[in-house]
Every structure is written in structure tokens, then in C-alpha cells.
Amino acid sequence: MNLSVWVLLFLARSRGGICGSGVAFTKHPTNQTVSQGNAARLGCAVQGLTEPDIMWMKDGEKLYSTDQMFITLGEQHWETYHSVKSVQQQDAGQYWCEVEFHDLTFSSERAWITVEGVPHFLQEPQDVSTLPNVSFNLTCAAVGPPEPVEVLWWLGGVQEGGPRPSPSVLHVQGVNSSVKFYCEAKNTRGISVSRTGSVHIKVLPAAPVRLQVRMLDNNVTLSWKPGFSGYAEVSTCVVQLSRRAVQRWDLPQQEVQVPPHLQVLSGLRSHSNYSARVSCINEVGASPFSSWLHFITPESAPSSAPRNLSFQLSEQHLALDWAGLQEEQLRGRLLAYKVQWTLGGEAQEPLLFKENRAQLSGGGRFFNASFQVSACTAVGCGPWSAPLLVLPPVEVRDQRSHMWVGLLLGLLVATVVGLLLAAAARRRNKETQFGSAFKPPGPESSVSFTAARTFSRTSAELQESTLDSLGINEDLKNKLQDVLISERLLTLGHMLGKGEFGSVREAFLKKEDSSVLKVAVKVLKSDITSSCDIEQCLKEAAYMKDFHHPNVIQLIGVSLQRRPGWRLPVPMVVLPFMEHGDLHTFLLLSRLGDAPFSLSLQTLLCFMLDIARGMDYLSSRSIIHRDLAARNCMLNENMVVCVADFGLSKKIYSGDYYRQGSVSKLPVKWIALESLADNVYTTQSDVWAFGVTMWEVLTRGQTPYPGVENSEVYEFLIRGERLKRPSDCREDIYEVMHSCWSPVPKCRPSFQHLVSQLEALCLSLSPAHPLKEPLLYVNLEGGEGGGEDGARGPEMGGGGAPSWSVPWQRQPETEEKDWLMVGSEVALAIGGDYRYIIGRCGAPEEEPMDPLQVRDDDDVINV
Incomplete structure (x- = not known):
């Protein structure tokens, strides 16, 4: 014999239960016919294995049993059984045993369990949709055992003919109303009844419902929900559109293949009134039209010039x-x-x-x-x-032409005389940058100075602006009357920050007692100033006028700056000067500045607690901030955080906004889910922004949702994603943060509750110490060092409050004494249009660069 014959013989013996290894089945399962509900038992025995794992198989699948037992018949001889206590139709099938040994599988002979009982259905009759009096077929199939199986039909409660062999097809000539039907399957064991089906008569569909219009840029999309289909497939819908101007103008109707149940409406006029309605069609006909949906298309820029x-x-x-x-x-x-x-x-x-x-x-x-x-x-x-x-x-031109001729002749004579005098003067003197130095004969030179420009300090000044000159409403004017500061009392300094619509400048305010107060002034750009811009700026000031809370920035006053040649004055909002600037820059510099420094977790929690207290105060006064973020929180000299920028921030800062239309911006990565979807802002949406601000604080100024574009934020959030827990952030702090981002606004905590939670967290960190822990910074403002290197802790001022300084805000060791404070009449005389401070070299100070040159411009999307 060759090798292949030996392999075949070996496999045949192994499948048959005998091989050279000594493994053999001594008992095989036998065929059984069992009535439904009775018990069945199959046996199997194997010899030649010490502890065999005998597995039962049914129709090629393993049977798993928790109560399988093995009986010892002798040394290396085992028997096992498979029992079914109450046999049902699903137990019918082919059974056998298998055992594995040395990666070989040995199988017993196969046996069948046949279940006798009432018939079971292989195919039950299904619902039918038909036109009136149109014939159709119904099918019913059932099997035993025992066989044969007969089928009896019932239609509308009436028996249709006599018994028929299974499977059976009932031909119905047609009906004109809905009826119920079913079939009965019968053998010697009993009767089985199928599901009850229905014959539906096809009718016209119902009118579509829930018409909606979605407008994105210049695209208008109409969508709807289909009504009752009429028991027939709806494949087409008709959209009717009309424009309402002086009279209604019906547009050609559009036929739409469905699904999807929507249509992009093209060719619509901008800012026009339209009405739309929809009808859907099945094989019977068209549904009634839906109710008219009225909408106005978005505005656009005018298409023509006047x-x-x-x-x-x-x-x-x-x-x-x-x-x-x-x-x-x-x-x-x-x-x-x-x-x-x-x-x-x-x-x-x-x-x-x-x-x-x-x-x-x-x-x-x-x-x-x-x-x-x-x-x-x-x-x-x-x-x-x-x-x-x-x-x-x-x-008039004829009269003036003679005057122009005379003027030109006079100008020509004056030019010739001037040239002759200039030539003579060059022979006698030499020019300097200040005037003319004449050198008479003799050993010494006498110098005569001729000023290059002169002006009169007694010249008439610009008339000071009042609120009456702005054209704002009387209510706003009355609110601001008592906080108006004269322009003469303000002297603007170097720029602290600059944005698309304005700037923030350091300034000095002369008080009634002649003392000078350092303040910050927000100034709108003159080239975009209009009555609307001014009123928007002053509305923020009116809001801030009534704020009195240590964690909310307070208004000092409002001033109006009159400029030569400008129709409207420039509004200036006067605010307290914040020594350490905005919180976002402070956090960034703690990580990325030239002299990084550490901020303890307790300090960061105190920052968050200050913001929560400020927002709790604002929410108690029914104020919605809408732009809460670390960049809009300021840090004063006592390291206390104040919430700022109530609306004006949308005109000053340009980062992290999503542009809508051409003027409004939204801070996408700080906005709540419902605000992104529906443009609705509440105190709960401010709570969402507070959670993002907590994340900013704990990450020391990182940009939220790193790697996620602004256009992707909504889809990111709608999937249930949220900002991840920052490294080194405790789980209990992250739980407070995460609770602010509940998709259900009412489930978010209130600011009052957040204050309580953060106070408890602060106390848990260091209950024996005050919340505001001292930070050690280099302070050079006083010109004296606390040690050889000048480093020291916070100093106590006259009022007992600590005086803070940080490394990137070091001041010169000696105070500048030669600043020239320029009044408005001098600015007019030298051609300037701004009150400003001259530096020591006689030139205006340059605008400071961002210390890190870090801007979140990537978070701005223009649409």
C-alpha cells in the first residue's frame, strides 16, 4: 500500500471509533420518535481515555449543558447521556457524540430525534395591501410529524372551502373593504392556528406634516414628515411655492423623488416672503396638500447701485x-x-x-x-x-476764473522772490535741524534760533462733547449722565490690547482732589464708529454701572473724545486698571513665559471660585454674560479674579469666535450645545461656558478641544463627546466640571451650587490656611529688594492689602519724570488726532507685542 491509502484507512478508523491509539465508542445514540411534550434520552460510551471530555452535537452545533454527568463503566471506559425532559419541535434533529485525543476528533454514529405533535408553520400568511376588487393570493405551509398535514382557510370569519394539503395557496377574487384572515393546520395530533393577517384596501395618502425650513448661507432647504401612506408606497411628492409681494406670485411646482423627504429650494429672492406646501403621491393618487408654511429668506447685500x-x-x-x-x-x-x-x-x-x-x-x-x-x-x-x-x-465759475488768474500770477511772483532770497541766505548761513545759525566775522559765533513750528496755547479748543451730541435714546442717556467724565481729566497711555473693533489703553484719571488714578480705557476705533457702534458700547457701560461685587469689574465712568474733523465723538469706557491683565495670558505665561512659575491647585481653585462668585452675582441680577472665558476674566493686584467684558468683548477681542453674517461672532468652543443648535442663551449656557473656563484654568491656558476644528465642534458634542480630564486633575474636580456640560440645561448646577462645591474643595485642600495663598514673585516696583537678588514675597500696602507683582511686569528701577502730557489744544496744533504720552526720546511709545505672540486665530471661522 502507498502512503495515501494508509492515511485514508487511518482516518476511516478514527471516524468510526477505532484507531491504533485504542480509543473506541462502545455505545452509540439510536434513532427515536417522540411525541411532543414527552421525554427523550440519548446515550454514548467511549473506551480508551482516562478522563474523556465527551461533547454532544446537534445538526453540526455543540450542545452546552450544565448538568452533564459521566458514568464510569470500567478503567478508561466512560458513558454519558443527553436528556430532554419535554420534547418540542425545535428539539428534532440529528445527534452524535465527539471526543478529542492528541488533536484528533473521534465521532460516534449519528441518530435522529423525530418529534410527533401538532403541525408547526413553515410559512404563515402575511398582510396584503390591494386595490378594491383586485384578486390576490394567500399562502400557508405547515409540517408534522406526523404527516399528512391539511390546511383550512378562514376569511372574514367565514370558512373558505374544505381542507387542502399543505402547503396551500388561497386565491381571493377581490374585496372592497378590509378583512381579517388566518389558516388552520391539522394532523392526527391536533390543530395549529396561524397569525391573523389583514387585507388592507389602498387609499389616498394623508397630507405631509411638520414642514420645516432650514436656511444656511443662501441655501434654503424644505423638509417634511410623510403622513399616512394609504397602505401604498409613496414615491413622489409635489412642492408648491409662492412669493408674497404686492400680490401672491405662484412659482412652478417641483416634483421630488422620496425618500429623503426634503427639497433644496433654489432661485429664491433674498429677504422675501415665501409660502410652501407639499402633497405626496402613491399609486392611488395624490394626498391633500399640507398647510402653508410661511418663511422669509435671508438678507443679502444690495445687487444694484443707486x-x-x-x-x-x-x-x-x-x-x-x-x-x-x-x-x-x-x-x-x-x-x-x-x-x-x-x-x-x-x-x-x-x-x-x-x-x-x-x-x-x-x-x-x-x-x-x-x-x-x-x-x-x-x-x-x-x-x-x-x-x-x-x-x-x-x-460762479466765470466769476472765479478771473480770481484764479490773479492768484496764479501772485503765486508766481512770490515764488521767484522766495528763490532769490533763499539763494542769498545760503551764502551767509548754514541750516540746522532747529533753525538758522548765522556766523558773523570774529572768533566767536552767535546763534539765532528760529522755531520750525509754532502754536498758540490760547487758541480756541474743541468744544467738549456731551451725551446729547450722540443721538442715543433718552433712557440710555439718563443712565449714563452721572458717570460722564470730562475728556480733560483723562490722559491716555500705551496700548494694553488691540482688536478688530477697538483697543484697550492704559490711562491716568485726574480726580477731584487733584490726585491721579491709573485706569484702563476701552476706545472704539474711529474709522468704524457710527451711532449704532456708540450705542452698543455705551449699553455695556450702562450694564456695568450698577455692578457692585468684588468679583465683577466695576465701571468708573464714561468719557467722550472729540477729534478734529470727525462728526461723532469716540466713546471711552473707563475701568479699573488690572495689574496682571487677563487670566488667560496669566495662565499661559505660567507655562510658556520667559520665567515660568508654578501655580498650586489651591490657587487655581481660588481663581475658579472667584469666577463662580462673580457669575452667581450676575445671574442673581438676571444678567446673561454669553462670552464667559478665561480671556474675559481679569486679575487685579491682589490676585483676585473679576469677570469682565459684558458685550463689548465681542467688539474688542478677535480670537476664538465663529463669525455669523458679517458682524456678529460666537465663541464656538465655549458655547453650550443648545446655543449652537438654536442660538438660545440662558444662565445654564453660562454654566456650560464656566465648565470650559475651569478646564482652561486647570490646563494653564490650553485651547479647548485640541485637534477639533470650530466647524466640527457641534458634531463632536452631539455624539456625547466632552473635554477630557486634564492631567493632574482630581476626579472630584473633574466631576464638578463635567456636570456643567449636561446636554439637558436644567440638569446643570446653578452658580450658587457651584460656589458651594468649590468652597468645599478649597477647604478640603488646606482647611487650616486662608483661600488666597501667598505667591512668591519678583517685585521691583518699589526699587528695593528684600534680599540680595531682590526677590521677596507680597508686600503689605498702607491699607493692609498685599501688593503683587509678577516677573513679566517689572517696572523700571527709576520712575520716568520726563513724560510730556499733551492737551487737546496741543494735539490740534501739531496735527495729531489723539491724546497720548510722549516717551523719553520724544516719540510715541510703540504698541507692545503680545509677550508670547500666542493668538487663537485658528479658532476663527469666517462664513
């Missing part, structure tokens, strides 16, 4: 007129007409007008000026009209 720009000029006035835009050209709600003009090739300050006409005083100053006009909506301004050149009337 036409027919004309002027009328007199010595006293210049009147401009132009044609207003039609509704379809305007594409939004008109905010103003913007007029820009140039004179002598230089652009002048643009002007805004509510009507399509403008009356400008001082007509003579507009000679040879060029004007253009554009219409503006909330989204932006449209195209500019063609330039219009303002020229005097013909008779």
Missing part, C-alpha cells in the same frame, strides 16, 4: 439726491445709504443717511469733490454708484 445721483450747490449747502432701490434690488431691510467722497484725491470720512437724500452744510468746501453712494443692509453694502463731480454753477 441711480440718478445729482446735486444742488449753493454757498451755504450741498444737497444730494438719488433714486431709491426697488425691493428686488435691495435684497434686505435698508439700514442706511452710505455716501463716500474724495477731495483733492484724498478719501474723506463716509457719511450715513436714512433717506435717499443728503443735506450738507458749507457748500463751498465741496468744490471739485467726487461723491458716490451705496445702499447698505444688515449683511453689507452693495455696489457704488458712478462718481459725481461737484462743480459750481457756470456763472
Whole structure:
């Protein structure tokens, strides 16, 4: 025999139960026919193994039993049984035993268990949807044993014919109303009844419901939920659209294949009233239309420039007129007409007008000026009209032409005389940067100084601005009247921070007792200032006017700065000067500054507790901050955190915002889930932002959701993801933080509860010490060191409060004595447009760079 024959013989013996190893089955299971509900028992014995693991198999699958027992019949001889106490149809099948030995599997002979009982169904009749009086078939199949099995049909409670062999198909000629049906399967053991099915008559579908419109940028998407289908598949829907202007304008209807049940509506006019309704169609016909859904499309910038720009000029006035835009050209709600003009090739300050006409005083100053006009909506301004050149009337030009000839001749004579005098002077003297030094004959030189520029300190100053000159509402004016500070009492210093809409400057305020107070001043940029900008800025000041809490920044006053040539004054909000700046920069510098320093967990908890107390105060006064973040919290000289920037922060700081439209911004990574979805802000959404601020504090200023783009934040949160626990953050602190991010706003803790939790955490860290632990920093403000290297702890001022300083805010060892404080009349004389401080070299101080040059510009998305 060859090798393959030996292998086949070996496998045959092993499958048969005998092999050279001595393993053999001495008992095999036998075929059994059992009535349903009775017991069945199969036996199996194997010889040749010390402790065999005999497994029972059914139809190729292992049977797992917790009560299987092995009986010893002799040395290396074992028997086991498989028992079923109450046999059911699912127990019918093929059974055998298997045992493994040296990676070989040995099997017993196979046996069948056949279950006799009432028939069981292989196919039960299913529901039917049909048109009236259209024939259809019903199918029913059942088996034994015992066989044969007969089927009897019942339709509408009436027996249909006699018994039929299984499987059975019932042909129904048609019905005109819904009926119930079922089948019975019968053998010698009994009867089984199938499920009850229904015959549904197909009808028209019901009207769609829950119509919704979603507007994103210029895309309008209409969606709906299908109504009752009418027992027939709905494959098409019809969308009807009409525009409401002076009269209703029906647009061509659109046919949509469904699902999905939505349609992108294209070609719609901006800022227009539309109505939409939907009907869906099945094979019977079309459903009734849904109710009309009324909506207004988003605004856009105007599509056309105003036409027919004309002027009328007199010595006293210049009147401009132009044609207003039609509704379809305007594409939004008109905010103003913007007029820009140039004179002598230089652009002048643009002007805004509510009507399509403008009356400008001082007509003579507009000679040879060029004007253009554009219409503006909330989204932006449209195209500019063609330039219009303002020229005097013909008779005026003729009169003035003679005057110009005389002026030109006089100018020519003066130029010639000046050149002759200059040539003679160059022979007798030499120029200096300050004037002319004449050198007479003799051993010594006498110097005569001629000033390069002069001005009169007695010249008339600009008239000081009042709240009446701003055009704001009376209520706001009355609220701010008692906090108005004269511009003469303020002297602006170097810039502390700068953003897209304004800046924050250090300043000095002269008080009534002639003492000087160091303050911080928020100033709007002049080139974007309008009545709306001013009113928005002053509304924040009105909010802050009534705040009195150690953890909420308090308003000192409001000042109005008048500038030469500007129509409106620039508002300035005067606030306390915060020694250590904003909390975000402070945290960053503790990690990444030139001289990093450590902040203990107790100190960080105190920062969070200060913010929670401030927000608890604001929420108790029904104030919603909407922009709570570490960048909008300030740190004073006593290391106390104050909540700041109640609305004005959206105009000053430019990082970490999501731009909506063209002006508003949202701090995406600090905004609550419901605010991102529905643009709704509550105290609970401020609690969410507080949780993110806690994360900022514990990570020492890291950007939230690292690696997640602003456009991905909503999808990230809706999946249930949240900010991860920072390293070295205790679990109990993270639980407080995480509770602020509940998807259900009502489940978030209140600020009052957060204050209690944080106070308990602070006490648990160091119950025997005060909450504000002293920090050791280098303090050079006093010019004296506490030791040889000048390092010392906090000093106590006259009032007993500690005086703090940090390494990156070191002051010069000697106080500057030669600052020139420039008054408004001097600024006018030297051509400046700003009150400022001259440095020691006579030049304005440069704007300071960010110490880390770290900005979160990547978190800004323009849409």
C-alpha cells in the first residue's frame, strides 16, 4: 500500500471509533420518535481515555449543558447521556457524540430525534395591501410529524372551502373593504392556528406634516414628515411655492423623488416672503396638500447701485439726491445709504443717511469733490454708484476764473522772490535741524534760533462733547449722565490690547482732589464708529454701572473724545486698571513665559471660585454674560479674579469666535450645545461656558478641544463627546466640571451650587490656611529688594492689602519724570488726532507685542 491509502484507512478508523491509539465508542445514540411534550434520552460510551471530555452535537452545533454527568463503566471506559425532559419541535434533529485525543476528533454514529405533535408553520400568511376588487393570493405551509398535514382557510370569519394539503395557496377574487384572515393546520395530533393577517384596501395618502425650513448661507432647504401612506408606497411628492409681494406670485411646482423627504429650494429672492406646501403621491393618487408654511429668506447685500445721483450747490449747502432701490434690488431691510467722497484725491470720512437724500452744510468746501453712494443692509453694502463731480454753477465759475488768474500770477511772483532770497541766505548761513545759525566775522559765533513750528496755547479748543451730541435714546442717556467724565481729566497711555473693533489703553484719571488714578480705557476705533457702534458700547457701560461685587469689574465712568474733523465723538469706557491683565495670558505665561512659575491647585481653585462668585452675582441680577472665558476674566493686584467684558468683548477681542453674517461672532468652543443648535442663551449656557473656563484654568491656558476644528465642534458634542480630564486633575474636580456640560440645561448646577462645591474643595485642600495663598514673585516696583537678588514675597500696602507683582511686569528701577502730557489744544496744533504720552526720546511709545505672540486665530471661522 502507498502512503495515501494508509492515511485514508487511518482516518476511516478514527471516524468510526477505532484507531491504533485504542480509543473506541462502545455505545452509540439510536434513532427515536417522540411525541411532543414527552421525554427523550440519548446515550454514548467511549473506551480508551482516562478522563474523556465527551461533547454532544446537534445538526453540526455543540450542545452546552450544565448538568452533564459521566458514568464510569470500567478503567478508561466512560458513558454519558443527553436528556430532554419535554420534547418540542425545535428539539428534532440529528445527534452524535465527539471526543478529542492528541488533536484528533473521534465521532460516534449519528441518530435522529423525530418529534410527533401538532403541525408547526413553515410559512404563515402575511398582510396584503390591494386595490378594491383586485384578486390576490394567500399562502400557508405547515409540517408534522406526523404527516399528512391539511390546511383550512378562514376569511372574514367565514370558512373558505374544505381542507387542502399543505402547503396551500388561497386565491381571493377581490374585496372592497378590509378583512381579517388566518389558516388552520391539522394532523392526527391536533390543530395549529396561524397569525391573523389583514387585507388592507389602498387609499389616498394623508397630507405631509411638520414642514420645516432650514436656511444656511443662501441655501434654503424644505423638509417634511410623510403622513399616512394609504397602505401604498409613496414615491413622489409635489412642492408648491409662492412669493408674497404686492400680490401672491405662484412659482412652478417641483416634483421630488422620496425618500429623503426634503427639497433644496433654489432661485429664491433674498429677504422675501415665501409660502410652501407639499402633497405626496402613491399609486392611488395624490394626498391633500399640507398647510402653508410661511418663511422669509435671508438678507443679502444690495445687487444694484443707486441711480440718478445729482446735486444742488449753493454757498451755504450741498444737497444730494438719488433714486431709491426697488425691493428686488435691495435684497434686505435698508439700514442706511452710505455716501463716500474724495477731495483733492484724498478719501474723506463716509457719511450715513436714512433717506435717499443728503443735506450738507458749507457748500463751498465741496468744490471739485467726487461723491458716490451705496445702499447698505444688515449683511453689507452693495455696489457704488458712478462718481459725481461737484462743480459750481457756470456763472460762479466765470466769476472765479478771473480770481484764479490773479492768484496764479501772485503765486508766481512770490515764488521767484522766495528763490532769490533763499539763494542769498545760503551764502551767509548754514541750516540746522532747529533753525538758522548765522556766523558773523570774529572768533566767536552767535546763534539765532528760529522755531520750525509754532502754536498758540490760547487758541480756541474743541468744544467738549456731551451725551446729547450722540443721538442715543433718552433712557440710555439718563443712565449714563452721572458717570460722564470730562475728556480733560483723562490722559491716555500705551496700548494694553488691540482688536478688530477697538483697543484697550492704559490711562491716568485726574480726580477731584487733584490726585491721579491709573485706569484702563476701552476706545472704539474711529474709522468704524457710527451711532449704532456708540450705542452698543455705551449699553455695556450702562450694564456695568450698577455692578457692585468684588468679583465683577466695576465701571468708573464714561468719557467722550472729540477729534478734529470727525462728526461723532469716540466713546471711552473707563475701568479699573488690572495689574496682571487677563487670566488667560496669566495662565499661559505660567507655562510658556520667559520665567515660568508654578501655580498650586489651591490657587487655581481660588481663581475658579472667584469666577463662580462673580457669575452667581450676575445671574442673581438676571444678567446673561454669553462670552464667559478665561480671556474675559481679569486679575487685579491682589490676585483676585473679576469677570469682565459684558458685550463689548465681542467688539474688542478677535480670537476664538465663529463669525455669523458679517458682524456678529460666537465663541464656538465655549458655547453650550443648545446655543449652537438654536442660538438660545440662558444662565445654564453660562454654566456650560464656566465648565470650559475651569478646564482652561486647570490646563494653564490650553485651547479647548485640541485637534477639533470650530466647524466640527457641534458634531463632536452631539455624539456625547466632552473635554477630557486634564492631567493632574482630581476626579472630584473633574466631576464638578463635567456636570456643567449636561446636554439637558436644567440638569446643570446653578452658580450658587457651584460656589458651594468649590468652597468645599478649597477647604478640603488646606482647611487650616486662608483661600488666597501667598505667591512668591519678583517685585521691583518699589526699587528695593528684600534680599540680595531682590526677590521677596507680597508686600503689605498702607491699607493692609498685599501688593503683587509678577516677573513679566517689572517696572523700571527709576520712575520716568520726563513724560510730556499733551492737551487737546496741543494735539490740534501739531496735527495729531489723539491724546497720548510722549516717551523719553520724544516719540510715541510703540504698541507692545503680545509677550508670547500666542493668538487663537485658528479658532476663527469666517462664513
